[in-house]
Amino acid sequence: MGIKLRDVIYEVGGGIPDHKSFKAAQTGGPIGGCLPSSLLDLPIDYESLTQAGAMMGSGGLIVMDESTCMVDVAKYFLTFAQSESCGKCVPCRVGSKQMLEIMEDIAAGRGEMEHLDQLQYLSKLLKMGSLCALGGGTPNPVLSTLEHFRHEYEEHILDKHCSAGVCKSLVVAPCQNTCPLGTPVPQYVGLIAKGAFQEALDLVREDNPFPGVCGRVCPRPCESACRRGTVDEPVAICDLKRFIADEVSLPEGSAPVVVAAEDLGKVAVIGSGPAGLTAAYHLAKQGCRVTVFEALPVVGGMMAVGIPEYRLPREVLNSEIRAIEELAVQIHTGMRIGKDIDLDELLARGFRAVFVAVGAHQSNKLGIPGEERQGVLHGTNFLRDVNLNGQLSMAGRSVAVVGGGDVAIDAARSALRLAAREVHVVYRRSSEEMPAQQAEIRAAAEEGVKFHYLAAPKQVLGGNGAVEGLECIRMQLGGWDSSGRRRPEPVAGSEFHLDVDVLIPAIGQSPDLGLFNGNGHGDLVNRGLIMADRRTMATQRPGVFAGGDAVTGPATVIQAIAAGAKAAKSMVRYLKGEELFISPGLPDKTRPPEADSWSPAEGGTARSRMPELDPERRKRDFREVETGLTRQSAVREAGRCLRCDWEE
Amino acid sequence: METFSLTIDGIPVAAQHGQTILEAARTAGIYIPNLCADPDLAPYGACRLCVVEVDGARGLPTACSTPATPGMVVRTDTPNVNMVRRGVVELLISDHPEDCLTCPRNQHCELQKIAAYVGVREQRFRKLHRPPIVDDSNPFFRRDLSKCILCGKCVRACAEILNVGAVNFINRGYRTYIGTLGERPLVESNCESCGLCVEVCPTGALASKNGKAPSREVNTICGYCAVGCGIKLGVRGQELVGSTGDPENEVNHGNLCVKGRYGYGFVNHADRLTSPLIKKDGDFVKASWDEALDLIAENFGKHRGDAFGVLSSARCTNEENYLIQKFARGVMGTNNVDHCARL
Numbered sequence: 004m005g006i007k008l009r010d011v012i013y014e015v016g017g018g019i020p021d022h023k024s025f026k027a028a029q030t031g032g033p034i035g036g037c038l039p040s041s042l043l044d045l046p047i048d049y050e051s052l053t054q055a056g057a058m059m060g061s062g063g064l065i066v067m068d069e070s071t072c073m074v075d076v077a078k079y080f081l082t083f084a085q086s087e088s089c090g091k092c093v094p095c096r097v098g099s100k101q102m103l104e105i106m107e108d109i110a111a112g113r114g115e116m117e118h119l120d121q122l123q124y125l126s127k128l129l130k131m132g133s134l135c136a137l138g139g140g141t142p143n144p145v146l147s148t149l150e151h152f153r154h155e156y157e158e159h160i161l162d163k164h165c166s167a168g169v170c171k172s173l174v175v176a177p178c179q180n181t182c183p184l185g186t187p188v189p190q191y192v193g194l195i196a197k198g199a200f201q202e203a204l205d206l207v208r209e210d211n212p213f214p215g216v217c218g219r220v221c222p223r224p225c226e227s228a229c230r231r232g233t234v235d236e237p238v239a240i241c242d243l244k245r246f247i248a249d250e251v252s253l254p255e256g257s258a259p260v261v262v263a264a265e266d267l268g269k270v271a272v273i274g275s276g277p278a279g280l281t282a283a284y285h286l287a288k289q290g291c292r293v294t295v296f297e298a299l300p301v302v303g304g305m306m307a308v309g310i311p312e313y314r315l316p317r318e319v320l321n322s323e324i325r326a327i328e329e330l331a332v333q334i335h336t337g338m339r340i341g342k343d344i345d346l347d348e349l350l351a352r353g354f355r356a357v358f359v360a361v362g363a364h365q366s367n368k369l370g371i372p373g374e375e376r377q378g379v380l381h382g383t384n385f386l387r388d389v390n391l392n393g394q395l396s397m398a399g400r401s402v403a404v405v406g407g408g409d410v411a412i413d414a415a416r417s418a419l420r421l422a423a424r425e426v427h428v429v430y431r432r433s434s435e436e437m438p439a440q441q442a443e444i445r446a447a448a449e450e451g452v453k454f455h456y457l458a459a460p461k462q463v464l465g466g467n468g469a470v471e472g473l474e475c476i477r478m479q480l481g482g483w484d485s486s487g488r489r490r491p492e493p494v495a496g497s498e499f500h501l502d503v504d505v506l507i508p509a510i511g512q513s514p515d516l517g518l519f520n521g522n523g524h525g526d527l528v529n530r531g532l533i534m535a536d537r538r539t540m541a542t543q544r545p546g547v548f549a550g551g552d553a554v555t556g557p558a559t560v561i562q563a564i565a566a567g568a569k570a571a572k573s574m575v576r577y578l579k580g581e582e583l584f585i586s587p588g589l590p591d592k593t594r595p596p597e598a599d600s601w602s603p604a605e606g607g608t609a610r611s612r613m614p615e616l617d618p619e620r621r622k623r624d625f626r627e628v629e630t631g632l633t634r635q636s637a638v639r640e641a642g643r644c645l646r647c648d649w650e651e
Numbered sequence: 652m653e654t655f656s657l658t659i660d661g662i663p664v665a666a667q668h669g670q671t672i673l674e675a676a677r678t679a680g681i682y683i684p685n686l687c688a689d690p691d692l693a694p695y696g697a698c699r700l701c702v703v704e705v706d707g708a709r710g711l712p713t714a715c716s717t718p719a720t721p722g723m724v725v726r727t728d729t730p731n732v733n734m735v736r737r738g739v740v741e742l743l744i745s746d747h748p749e750d751c752l753t754c755p756r757n758q759h760c761e762l763q764k765i766a767a768y769v770g771v772r773e774q775r776f777r778k779l780h781r782p783p784i785v786d787d788s789n790p791f792f793r794r795d796l797s798k799c800i801l802c803g804k805c806v807r808a809c810a811e812i813l814n815v816g817a818v819n820f821i822n823r824g825y826r827t828y829i830g831t832l833g834e835r836p837l838v839e840s841n842c843e844s845c846g847l848c849v850e851v852c853p854t855g856a857l858a859s860k861n862g863k864a865p866s867r868e869v870n871t872i873c874g875y876c877a878v879g880c881g882i883k884l885g886v887r888g889q890e891l892v893g894s895t896g897d898p899e900n901e902v903n904h905g906n907l908c909v910k911g912r913y914g915y916g917f918v919n920h921a922d923r924l925t926s927p928l929i930k931k932d933g934d935f936v937k938a939s940w941d942e943a944l945d946l947i948a949e950n951f952g953k954h955r956g957d958a959f960g961v962l963s964s965a966r967c968t969n970e971e972n973y974l975i976q977k978f979a980r981g982v983m984g985t986n987n988v989d990h991c992a993r994l
């Protein structure tokens with residue numbers, strides 16, 4: 004009946020500013036309810052809103068993006084409604100106060116899971132027992148956020164973490180809070196500012212065995228959150244990590260890793276990507292005898308066979324892998340679990356626990372006619388060949404890459420470096436929506452890659468088996484989808500041809516679940532991904548843990564590292580017969596005396612630029628494009644940090 | 652008056668027009684718990700304890716404010732009703748001090764009674780603490796707002812029954828409390844210290860300062876003035892320990908003024924004269940009644956006629972006043988008869 008919520012937000016309101024994504028909308032003011040993105044198509048009328056747990060009211064429409072914490076929002080609205088209570092009837096007067104106290108506890112990290120049941124009970128009591136509609140409506144924000152964003156409540160209670168970085172007691176600093184691994188950014192940046200490079204690296208390496216890799220390829224979520232960005236530009240957190248990794252050579256330069264004396268027995272890790280190797284690193288440190296099984300002839304997963312050398316030199320990766328091997332971690336390459344040996348057999352052979360981190364290596368199909376022709380090389384397969392076969396050449400070929408993620412850009416820039424005559428990237432949405440890192444897109448354009456936005460492949464052309472061109476169709480942006488992006492729709496009659504003889508589809512990957520070798524593992528898989536608990540990484544099968552791209556679908560190196568670290572923690576607990584998950588403590592927010600003497604560089608001090616090779620020179624080979632910060636600029640850059648962890 | 656019938660918990664109940672469900676239930680002897688209802692006060696609907704289910708009605712109406720209608724089907728013991736009741740009691744307990752044993756209202760506290768009725772055995776909610784606002788200024792009763800459940804009975808009784816309005820709600824929401832205009836101590840407000848609020852308060856928030864409970868009650872008429880309010884004097888041994896209005900009495904329907912309710916202290920006071928005194932050589936000396944009456948008779952005889960005057964008291968009964976004027980006119984031979992209430 005009414006206009007759709009989506010249309011009000013996007014058409015009337017102009018969408019979410021600053022490229023952020025939609026999270027929720029509150030209608031009906033403080034005693035209305037929160038609607039998540041899955042309800043964007045809800046018509047705004049009395050019945051529909053009431054049914055969805057919200058309200059039609061004069062309180063306006065409050066639209067919230069990803070930087071909103073739903074626990075905080077519910078607490079905020081509850082504070083308001085609670086102060087509006089007239090105080091006459093008991094459920095509203097005392098009940099809403101009780102609810103508010105609980106919400107305050109949850110936001111402050113003092114929450115318990117049973118608090119959620121109490122909130123439900125009190126909400127019901129207020130709804131059924133209050134004298135007036137204010138009391139009956141007061142629980143709405145809590146109820147609706149509990150229904151649609153329960154995971155955020157659980158995150159506050161169990162993980163003592165507030166993703167949005169809003170709930171102060173749970174947040175050390177915005178950067179650290181945003182890092183999937185919780186890297187102690189302010190501390191290591193502070194050490195760099197003091198010139199204590201090795202201490203800085205040791206600190207990072209406590210959790211992350213791949214500082215050199217991350218310092219090069221991480222998509223830097225921390226920097227998007229960095230508070231310095233509100234003054235001038237974010238601190239170059241990632242470049243600084245690379246700097247310390249380059250400055251201190253492994254393993255000699257770094258402090259020896261302490262390995263627990265205890266022997267927890269044999270454990271197996273399947274897959275030598277960042278998830279698997281990080282788990283191996285931590286498991287070994289805690290006294291496990293770790294064997295890593297890797298199907299490919301090289302170690303490192305996508306770090307070795309995906310991400311191209313010009314972004315991640317192999318000596319950097321390999322020295323970090325060697326440092327892990329130093330901990331007596333055994334890595335067997337050329338061993339494909341499910342083919343060379345079965346998962347069950349591993350368990351039978353005395354491995355007390357297994358971590359499955361097989362990544363997502365199967366390229367998704369475009370699903371257009373002609374895709375089976377020779378000359379169609381799927382993105383990750385192409386990059387694997389580039390990495391494993393030194394002889395590959397694209398000399399004289401004209402290449403079209405389809406897709407907009409990192410894999411697409413890496414494939415395009417690699418093709419260029421293999422002497423392709425022309426490289427086109429075809430992407431169905433607009434440039435702003437491209438998921439690849441902006442710096443990568445810019446670098447590719449500088450090197451001469453041609454971008455075709457708002458275009459989609461329609462069919463692969465050609466006679467006897469080879470690719471002779473690609474028919475594309477122009478797209479236009481239609482209605483908004485639930486991710487807050489406009490849906491591309493083909494423009495009838497707008498077909499055009501690209502004169503190419505190689506097509507590289509790079510529109511996403513899925514895990515190869517061949518390791519389960521058919522039957523008996525249905526309980527471990529859902530929709531093509533391995534199912535694991537997000538806190539413990541435990542699967543349904545006792546002793547079998549899983550993490551990384553195989554669980555999440557294609558993600559990032561740092562997410563895989565975080566998964567590996569988490570898995571190692573709960574695997575050790577499993578081996579010791581302890582509870583798999585124990586809530587962490589609250590961050591210690593006491594201010595050390597040295598905090599008073601910290602004075603960050605004045606506002607307006609420009610961020611240190613990462614020097615890079617000239618596009619014309621660099622595009623001919625796989626030399627590393629970015630050359631690293633100098634000592635001087637690194638120390639200067641570190642001095643820009645505001646030390647949010649010391650905020651009073 | 653015309654009566655009709657409705658069903659409460661399956662029992663047919665006769666009711667009169669104008670009665671609420673609560674009143675109908677009460678007449679039929681069916682208990683519906685409540686804390687803010689009072690037969691002498693207008694329905695208020697705040698404590699939410701008397702919620703019931705009525706066939707065909709939405710939600711949970713309160714029995715205290717919903718008129719009984721012919722054929723109505725009422726249920727007082729359903730899962731939803733019990734859920735709200737239990738919740739309300741648990742919430743009330745959650746910010747209530749736990750010192751029943753030393754509380755002046757112990758054993759005749761409505762909150763205790765209802766907690767027992769609902770059967771609250773565990774404390775699910777966290778303990779909330781309200782600031783203990785104690786007003787000790789009134790000589791006869793004490794206010795401890797940490798025990799106040801904000802039923803509003805005191806506010807309503809003071810305004811509806813007495814038309815005084817000395818106390819009212821201050822603030823809103825959880826910060827609400829009962830106080831006087833300008834938040835002054837009770838003695839400095841327009842409170843008349845009649846103690847009606849203490850009488851209606853269901854908890855120990857308002858309690859008489861006299862801590863002794865009577866061992867028996869004596870029905871009598873208040874001796875202070877000619878209104879003749881019915882009072883029940885509480886006696887313990889030989890001591891007068893309390894006084895309450897007699898609700899059955901047609902004159903005052905249970906209400907009293909400050910004198911009737913609290914002015915009994917003289918009875919057992921140490922300074923009270925219990926035998927006649929005669930001044931001898933400048934000092935009062937204890938004497939027997941015979942001695943004293945002889946002395947009076949002897950001296951009265953010297954002052955007959957208009958030199959003599961009689962002042963009577965409003966605290967005397969009509970019969971006593973009749974006798975005094977008879978004595979003045981017939982015995983003393985004077986018309987100088989008057990009475991303190993005219994002064």
Ligand SMILES: Cc1cc2nc3c(=O)[nH]c(=O)nc-3n(C[C@H](O)[C@H](O)[C@H](O)COP(=O)(O)OP(=O)(O)OC[C@H]3O[C@@H](n4cnc5c(N)ncnc54)[C@H](O)[C@@H]3O)c2cc1C
Binds near residue numbers: 305309550551560561
């Ligand atoms: C081209 C490309 C560019 C990328 N760029 C970036 C970037 O710039 N920044 C970033 O953060 N992320 C980037 N990523 C993503 C990142 O590399 C992955 O998210 C990450 O490597 C996932 O780690 P993982 O350990 O889960 O899996 P993987 O790294 O995929 O490792 C899984 C390993 O398991 C092995 N394996 C699979 N099946 C078996 C089996 N049955 N038996 C034994 N071994 C098996 C595989 O051979 C592989 O070595 C990129 C990915 C690609 C493909």
Ligand code: SF4
Binds near residue numbers: 188240644
């Ligand atoms: S200023 Fe420093 S501490 Fe604050 S968010 Fe940025 S890097 Fe982190």
Ligand code: SF4
Binds near residue numbers: 752754757
């Ligand atoms: S008012 Fe009633 S419940 Fe409260 S302490 Fe006194 S006796 Fe106990």
Ligand code: SF4
Binds near residue numbers: 815
């Ligand atoms: S003592 Fe009487 S006049 Fe004073 S507040 Fe109570 S009811 Fe009102």
Ligand code: SF4
Binds near residue numbers: 800804852854
């Ligand atoms: S003082 Fe007594 S009568 Fe007055 S509101 Fe509080 S509990 Fe009710």
